[in-house]
Amino acid sequence: MGDLVTMDDLTNEEIDSVLVVAERLVPVARGDVHLPLLQGKVLANMFFENSTRTRMSFETAMKRLGGSVMNFSSIGTSVSKGETLFDTMQMIDGYADVAAIRHPRQGAAQYSADAVSIPILNAGDGAGNHPTQTMLDLLTIRQAHGSMEGLNVVLVGDLRYGRTVHSLSHALVRFGVSLTLVSPPSLRMPDEIVSDLRSHGAEVVETETLIEQIPNADVIYMTRIQKERFPDEDEYAKVAGIYKLSASDLTGAKKGMVVMHPLPRVDEIDPSVDSTDHAFYFQQAFNGVPTRMALLCRSLGVEVPEEVV
Amino acid sequence: MSEMRRVTAIKNGTVVDHIPSGNALMVIRMLRIDVSRSTPVSLVMNVPSDKVGRKDVLKIEDRELSQEELDRLALIAPAASIAIIRNHAVAEKLVVDLPSDLINIASCSFSNCITKNDREPLPQRLRVISQDPLEVRCYYCGKGQEISELIDNIL
Numbered sequence: 001m002g003d004l005v006t007m008d009d010l011t012n013e014e015i016d017s018v019l020v021v022a023e024r025l026v027p028v029a030r031g032d033v034h035l036p037l038l039q040g041k042v043l044a045n046m047f048f049e050n051s052t053r054t055r056m057s058f059e060t061a062m063k064r065l066g067g068s069v070m071n072f073s074s075i076g077t078s079v080s081k082g083e084t085l086f087d088t089m090q091m092i093d094g095y096a097d098v099a100a101i102r103h104p105r106q107g108a109a110q111y112s113a114d115a116v117s118i119p120i121l122n123a124g125d126g127a128g129n130h131p132t133q134t135m136l137d138l139l140t141i142r143q144a145h146g147s148m149e150g151l152n153v154v155l156v157g158d159l160r161y162g163r164t165v166h167s168l169s170h171a172l173v174r175f176g177v178s179l180t181l182v183s184p185p186s187l188r189m190p191d192e193i194v195s196d197l198r199s200h201g202a203e204v205v206e207t208e209t210l211i212e213q214i215p216n217a218d219v220i221y222m223t224r225i226q227k228e229r230f231p232d233e234d235e236y237a238k239v240a241g242i243y244k245l246s247a248s249d250l251t252g253a254k255k256g257m258v259v260m261h262p263l264p265r266v267d268e269i270d271p272s273v274d275s276t277d278h279a280f281y282f283q284q285a286f287n288g289v290p291t292r293m294a295l296l297c298r299s300l301g302v303e304v305p306e307e308v309v
Numbered sequence: 310m311s312e313m314r315r316v317t318a319i320k321n322g323t324v325v326d327h328i329p330s331g332n333a334l335m336v337i338r339m340l341r342i343d344v345s346r347s348t349p350v351s352l353v354m355n356v357p358s359d360k361v362g363r364k365d366v367l368k369i370e371d372r373e374l375s376q377e378e379l380d381r382l383a384l385i386a387p388a389a390s391i392a393i394i395r396n397h398a399v400a401e402k403l404v405v406d407l408p409s410d411l412i413n414i415a416s417c418s419f420s421n422c423i424t425k426n427d428r429e430p431l432p433q434r435l436r437v438i439s440q441d442p443l444e445v446r447c448y449y450c451g452k453g454q455e456i457s458e459l460i461d462n463i464l
Contacts, residue, residue: 107423107449192453
């Protein structure tokens with residue numbers, strides 16, 4: 001019931017209420033307010049694939065709320081001895097109150113949610129979904145623009161393998177956002193996703209060039225072209241470094257336009273952008289903490305007080 | 310067809326009619342009929358049909374297929390009509406009803422799906438998104454499935 005596998009697990013009203021709670025938890029996320037709502041609860045961080053920000057922000061979120069964390073990595077554990085995901089998750093079902101799972105195989109989060117009784121938070125499954133990232137992205141967009149209705153969001157880079165943009169695009173169209181998809185042909189958004197987005201009545205434009213999209217953008221969401229998702233090196237070399245944004249490219253941008261990136265960046269965003277008012281990617285990374293706090297509370301059925309002081 | 314009966318009528322059993330031409334052997338496989346051990350099975354393929362142009366027909370003696378078994382045919386013979394025969398007469402008429410989830414009927418065709426590890430014990434589960442045109446996605450990984458690929462992945 002408290003699972004979050006894809007954004008379809010949340011209604012628009014639930015998304016709104018999680019984001020309101022996340023905003024309220026910002027002082028707790030910063031460590032300015034002590035609020036041990038999850039004392040005595042245990043989070044299992046099940047990372048079958050590497051992660052920095054997601055794993056650490058889940059850990060910080062749980063600890064800031066007074067809970068504790070078990071960190072699991074598949075290297076040097078029973079998984080390397082050939083244990084099935086089903087069996088690994090049965091063990092965790094007995095050890096923890098909630099689990100965040102990242103796995104290289106698509107569908108692993110839904111599979112885990114079906115295998116155990118504790119709530120499962122999908123922290124990224126292959127090229128599938130990454131809904132907690134989407135929630136923090138939505139929080140960031142709301143902080144920048146207030147409402148999402150009518151915004152033009154430009155998604156750039158690896159739209160084929162990038163799970164972040166798959167989850168995010170699904171969520172954005174539910175809030176009346178227009179999407180511009182910028183990618184090389186080999187990294188286009190999968191057809192079934194584009195068809196889903198259009199069936200929501202969203203305006204979706206696909207193009208290969210970024211620069212001409214800048215003046216009309218309210219959000220430019222850059223992504224890294226992920227070397228590890230390519231079947232071979234030559235294919236990667238053809239598209240690596242294709243989209244780069246520097247401060248000089250942004251002179252014609254709208255005043256309130258924000259640049260986002262799920263990070264880590266390689267060379268998609270030049271450091272010259274960091275000092276402009278457009279740079280929102282570090283605030284976005286911080287937002288992982290209050291957002292995951294709000295989601296952990298939701299999964300564990302813990303109410304967050306109206307006043308956090 | 311009745312005036313020029315290619316296969317004798319059966320006394321008791323199931324007749325599966327209006328199978329798309331060429332798919333009868335697949336139907337046998339999907340119904341998990343073990344032809345080496347079961348009761349007699351008669352098969353006619355590629356016969357003219359007013360309704361569908363050309364069709365296959367399957368007659369399975371002394372066995373009444375259940376609705377659940379017949380629903381497995383939704384992927385390859387959604388328009389099949391089924392008659393349960395008792396004592397030479399049609400006792401019941403059934404149609405294939407596409408379930409919302411296809412459980413352990415075919416495996417997901419996406420190479421990176423969690424279900425590709427065949428030691429994982431949870432069932433294969435495909436979700437029917439739309440009936441016409443038939444659109445099926447894996448319940449776990451969400452990948453859209455080509456019907457031709459699914460037929461290769463029949464369990």
